Amino acid sequence: MSRCKEWLKDTTNLAYLTMILVWLTTVITIKGFARLGHNVSTLQTAALMGFAVLGQAVVVISGGIDMSVSEIITLSSVTCAACIKAGLPTPVAMGIALLACMLVGAFNATSIVFLKVPPIIQTVAAGCIIEGTLLVLTNGTPPAGCGKLLSWMSKGKPLVVTNAFWIWMAVYAILWWMMNRSKFGRYVYAIGTNVNTAKNSGVHVTKMNYMIYMLSGFCAGISGILMLGNIGSTYLTIGDPYQLYSIASVVIGGIAITGGKGKFSGVIAGTILTVLIRDILNVMSISEAFRNIFQGLLVLVLLLAYGRERRAR
Amino acid sequence: MKDAFLQVKQVSKSFFGNKVLSNVSAELRPGEFLALIGENGAGKSTLINLITGIYSYDEGEIWINGKLCKTITPAEAQRLGIYTVRQELSINPVLTVAQNVFLGHEILNHGLVNKKEMERITRELLDAVHLKHIDPRQDAGTLTMAEKQMLEFCKAVYQNPKLLVLDEATSALDDDQVEIIFNKLRELQKQGLMVIFISHRLHELYEICNIMTVLKDGQQIVTEPIQSLDEDRLISLMTGRTIQDLFPAKRESKKVQSAPEIIKIEDGTFGKCKHIHLAVKKGEILGIGGLQGQGQQTFMECLFGIRKLEQGAMFLDGERIVLRGPSDAMARGIAYLPAERKTEGLFVSHPIAFNLTFACISRLCDFLGTIRRKAEKEEIDRAFTSFSIKAHSPNQIISELSGGNQQKVVLAKWLARNPKLLLLNEPTRGIDVGTKKEIYELMAGLAGKGVSIVMISSDTMELIGMCDRVITVYENEINYELLGNDLTEEALVKASVFRRDRNE
Structure with missing residues (x-):
């Protein structure tokens, strides 16, 4: 009994348990949710935004936050589309898009480290800058360009579920290894827990911040590219919904928003659960506005719940 | 009665x-x-x-x-x-001194805070404890x-x-x-x-x-x-x-002082400290004493690269070096145990194991950067036995340990790097006698093996009992240097309190 209690106290376990329960409930109660096709599409949605969540999770564990995720997603899909339209081969186009996203990450890190701008302010500002720049450069209508290769990479289904999902799993596996089995992960948790001690113990905090925010940019970039592949074209608000979703997924996955605490593995459950909740609200034909309200309230409730647990110690 | x-x-x-x-x-x-x-x-x-x-x-x-x-x-x-x-x-560091004194008990005047009266009373209180230089209106954080x-x-x-x-x-x-x-x-x-x-x-x-x-x-x-x-x-x-065996036996002063210098600062300027000459011998325990807040900590921050040496030169093993930061200092074999264990020395919400191997984690990684779990476990086991850390398991959260055991973990974390220069800032503050003795023995053992130790302490007996040589700092200057038979309680107190006459 006490072991069961102990198991439930772990926010990650709680996230996975809730995910399974919610999924079972939808399968039983909502018509059509048991179909394989529906579940594949749920996982596809989860995977597409899931990359951004992976990066966001690393940032949050390091004690920061990346509010430029949504604009980075847009930036990457627009850049990639433009490059493909210009006749560049798909891999090159993807490379350029990802590079652009990492540059945004480097810009974020520079301000945060050297100008001491709080992460939340810096990343919101960076987001605004990207948004404005894209609007000016594209005149509001981004170029349409998407090759067969990109479409296949995103929604091809050689192995039951889409390729995007498998790529998501692969990136997750690499990041999981980095966060749990490598020096990098130790340092990220250390910075999120206590920057002073980390510095005094030889962590190169500047270098780490660059790596962390560039990683977040890179991950959000993959989201953007595969979203382009998924629908075959892009638009300037393609990334917008995912800002809140990415943070919600991290929090729902059991990672402390205050940094330094929570297992990285929670992100998968967090992401899928977020998508499931969105789907349920969708089916109940609740409007976009109310979906947002609900999502916002959910994040708030979760933050309060986790905050309480922290205080109880 | x-x-x-x-x-x-x-x-x-x-x-x-x-x-x-x-x-x-x-x-x-x-x-x-x-x-x-x-x-x-x-x-x-x-x-x-x-x-x-x-x-x-x-x-x-x-x-x-x-x-x-x-x-x-x-x-x-x-x-x-x-x-x-x-x-x-x-x-509270962002409130003024007076606001801190009256926090929750503010003196009111028709419902408004009577600032003047509060500052006047604070002035009296400060004067009574000889803190005349503190202004009731200054931020307590200073x-x-x-x-x-x-x-x-x-x-x-x-x-x-x-x-x-x-x-x-x-x-x-x-x-x-x-x-x-x-x-x-x-x-x-x-x-x-x-x-x-x-x-x-x-x-x-x-x-x-x-x-x-x-x-x-x-x-x-x-x-x-x-x-x-x-x-x-x-x-x-x-x-x-019994008290006799609280401090380990001292070594012969001449022998220690004839060893080669391991680190030296020549005419150094850092922070408020100017024209500092400081040298530490191989295997020496050098104490830094003096009244509180005279700049002792600045010395250590400079030696660990937290604070830049603005002028002058630093030599390590006779070779001129410039420390670019803590990680640079660590790579050169310097380790620093800060005074504030909880905020600067430990990751309090993490397990003992996480803290123990944190400073030496690079050594435990393979070529890909993966932490070799077997090597890490060996390292942890070794630290547990050689420092006799009292805990249920290495996975216990470190904040659950007593202060003495926490300090042992911080020490173990640094000694896992085998430093040649160990900087200790108040190593035994708030620690019980039993653990103090263990730490003293450890220090003596390290010094015997040729590790140089620099220690800041506000405990006079500790400086006398442990150090081969003690320098006292007064207003960011080295005031006196005491060694051998001159190192007595009376001399040390005098050296801390009185400024040396420069014309002497």
């Missing part, structure tokens, strides 16, 4: 089935000062927390002012006149650790306490400041003030207390007038050891 203000009768307390205090009794009458002694984890803080209402007790009775208090809340305890000054400071602790004391005294609980409240003070506080306490004693005093510095307890209670593993070993317990007997009651 006056009636007892506080009567603790056969009180017990358990946490999660562990009895941390069993059948402890105490009595305090007006004017009595009680010393509470025991190693870390002996139950001193628990007893105090029961009296001040932070915890509730399981068995027994606590009577305050002739009334049985079954449950006490901290607010009630304060209303009854019981105030506490703790080692962990509660000073004060040194010692000044903050003095301010805490002022804050408590202003409330006219009947019973003042001092829980390691002098840990950051030097001998002079302690004396100022003690004089104030003696003054108040005549008006009937009672004190419960916890301190790891035994001589302070002897100076001011009249009764002493020794706790060990939650049991009350003895309660006697302080005169009847001499220091030797006291230590053996606490630990089963």
Whole structure:
């Protein structure tokens, strides 16, 4: 009994348990949710935004936050589309898009480290800058360009579920290894827990911040590219919904928003659960506005719940 | 005989089935000062927390002012006149000194805060403890650790306490400041003030207390007038050891001083310190003493690369170097144990293992950067046995350990790197005698193996007992250097307090 209690106290376990329960409930109660096709599409949605969540999770564990995720997603899909339209081969186009996203990450890190701008302010500002720049450069209508290769990479289904999902799993596996089995992960948790001690113990905090925010940019970039592949074209608000979703997924996955605490593995459950909740609200034909309200309230409730647990110690 | 203000009768307390205090009794009458002694984890803080209402007790009775208090809340305890000054400071750094003193007890004038009156009273309080240079209007964050602790004391005294609980409240003070506080306490004693005093510095307890209670593993070993317990007997009651063997035997001074220099600063300028000459020999234990906040810490920050050497030169093993930061210093074999264990030395919310291997993690990685788990486990096991860390398992969260064990973990974390220069800032602050002795032995062992140690300490006895050479710092300058037979308590106190005459 006490072991069961102990198991439930772990926010990650709680996230996975809730995910399974919610999924079972939808399968039983909502018509059509048991179909394989529906579940594949749920996982596809989860995977597409899931990359951004992976990066966001690393940032949050390091004690920061990346509010430029949504604009980075847009930036990457627009850049990639433009490059493909210009006749560049798909891999090159993807490379350029990802590079652009990492540059945004480097810009974020520079301000945060050297100008001491709080992460939340810096990343919101960076987001605004990207948004404005894209609007000016594209005149509001981004170029349409998407090759067969990109479409296949995103929604091809050689192995039951889409390729995007498998790529998501692969990136997750690499990041999981980095966060749990490598020096990098130790340092990220250390910075999120206590920057002073980390510095005094030889962590190169500047270098780490660059790596962390560039990683977040890179991950959000993959989201953007595969979203382009998924629908075959892009638009300037393609990334917008995912800002809140990415943070919600991290929090729902059991990672402390205050940094330094929570297992990285929670992100998968967090992401899928977020998508499931969105789907349920969708089916109940609740409007976009109310979906947002609900999502916002959910994040708030979760933050309060986790905050309480922290205080109880 | 006056009636007892506080009567603790056969009180017990358990946490999660562990009895941390069993059948402890105490009595305090007006004017009595009680010393509470025991190693870390002996139950001193628990007893105090029961009296001040932070915890509730399981068995027994606590009577305050002739009334049985079954449950006490901290607010009630304060209303009854019981105030506490703790080692962990509660000073708010962004409020002014005066605002801190009156926090929650602001003087009101028609519903508005009477700033002038509060500042006037604060001025008086500060003057009474010889802190004339502090302005009541300045931010409390600008004060040194010692000044903050003095301010805490002022804050408590202003409330006219009947019973003042001092829980390691002098840990950051030097001998002079302690004396100022003690004089104030003696003054108040005549008006009937009672004190419960916890301190790891035994001589302070002897100076001011009249009764002493020794706790060990939650049991009350003895309660006697302080005169009847001499220091030797006291230590053996606490630990089963005597004071003679607290410090390991010293080495011959000439031999140590003839060793080659390992690190040297020539005409260095860093922070407020200017034209500093400093050299540390191989295998030497160099102490940095002096009054609190004279710039001692700046020396260490410079040696560890936290603070840049603005002018002058630094040499390591005879080779000129420039330290670009802590990681650079670490790569060159320097390790630094900060004074603030919880905020600068540890990741308190993480397991022991995470902390233990943090500084040497690169060595435990393979070529891909993966941490080799077997190597890490070996490293942890080795640290556990060689430092005799008392914990259930390496996965225990470090904040659950006692201060002494936490300090051992920080030391182990650094020694895993096999440093050739070890910088220790207040290595034994707030640590029980038993662990102190272990740390001293460890230091002596390292020095014997050729590791150089630089140690800042506000404990005079520790500097004399451990160091081959001591320099004192006064207003960011090296004041005196003492070694060999010149290193006595009297000389050291003098060297700390008086500025050297430059024309001498």
